Amino acid sequence: MASGAGREPFDDLTLLQERSAGTFSTVYVAESRSEGGLARIVAVKHLKEQWDGADEVLDRTRDEARLLSRLQHKNILRVEALIQLKDRPAVVMEFVDGVDVKQLFNYLAERKRAFPPRAAYRIALSVASALDAAWNQIPYGATDPLRVVHRDIKPSNLLVNEEGELKVLDFGTARFNHEARVAHTSMMRFG
Numbered sequence: 001m002a003s004g005a006g007r008e009p010f011d012d013l014t015l016l017q018e019r020s021a022g023t024f025s026t027v028y029v030a031e032s033r034s035e036g037g038l039a040r041i042v043a044v045k046h047l048k049e050q051w052d053g054a055d056e057v058l059d060r061t062r063d064e065a066r067l068l069s070r071l072q073h074k075n076i077l078r079v080e081a082l083i084q085l086k087d088r089p090a091v092v093m094e095f096v097d098g099v100d101v102k103q104l105f106n107y108l109a110e111r112k113r114a115f116p117p118r119a120a121y122r123i124a125l126s127v128a129s130a131l132d133a134a135w136n137q138i139p140y141g142a143t144d145p146l147r148v149v150h151r152d153i154k155p156s157n158l159l160v161n162e163e164g165e166l167k168v169l170d171f172g173t174a175r176f177n178h179e180a181r182v183a184h185t186s187m188m189r190f191g
Contacts, residue, residue: 013085013092015044024051025061029095042080046090058089064171065091070139070146075130077159077167098161100169105155119164126166127158134171 012033019027030044051057068079068091081092101123108115134148150171157170 013042013044013083016041019043021048024048024057030092032092041095043093043095044085044090045093046085047088049086049088052088061089061091065089067146067148068093068171070142071134071137071148073130073133073137075126075166075168076133077169096159096161096167098159098167100156101158101160102155104160122164123158123160123166127153127168130166130168134168 012035014031014033015028016031017029019029021027025045025047028044028046030042031039032042033039047057047061062082065079065082068077069082072078077096078094079091080094083090083092105115131150131153134146134150136145138145148171150168152170153168157168159167159169161167
């Protein structure tokens with residue numbers, strides 16, 4: 001069970017399987033059930049217990065979730081909620097069943113095959129589109145764009161599903177125009 005602080009769609013969250021683990025968090029595949037019985041699969045990025053009480057890490061997790069919840073683009077992983085799970089922050093995100101581009105590179109390298117130029121072109125186009133949106137998109141209710149600079153684009157932060165659609169992940173080290181978020185003029189860096 002997750003406490004969603006008024007976010008009813010995530011009150012009943014069941015972690016199904018660990019998907020990946022990083023330094024700060026573990027990503028799970030989960031099932032979310034609403035009070036009306038609707039169920040859907042989501043991804044949950046849960047802060048590791050060892051970071052509980054580390055204010056900078058907690059703030060960065062919350063800021064990344066808040067930032068991503070304001071960015072709406074087909075190539076940026078959608079954040080749906082920031083909840084408390086086992087007394088630690090967890091970010092509920094859209095689930096994308098796919099592999100990262102690093103895994104694709106490794107798969108092809110093991111078979112001594114080149115990365116298909118058309119696929120590389122589609123990936124580059126999708127990443128460029130996502131980064132353009134992160135820089136130029138003006139969130140609803142704001143007057144200025146967030147001016148997000150990702151700062152960590154790499155193959156392992158690019159997820160591709162079976163249909164070839166790409167999502168840019170991990171804005172944890174992003175820098176953005178703080179004014180667009182809370183009416184200040186400074187730039188802020190996370191990470």
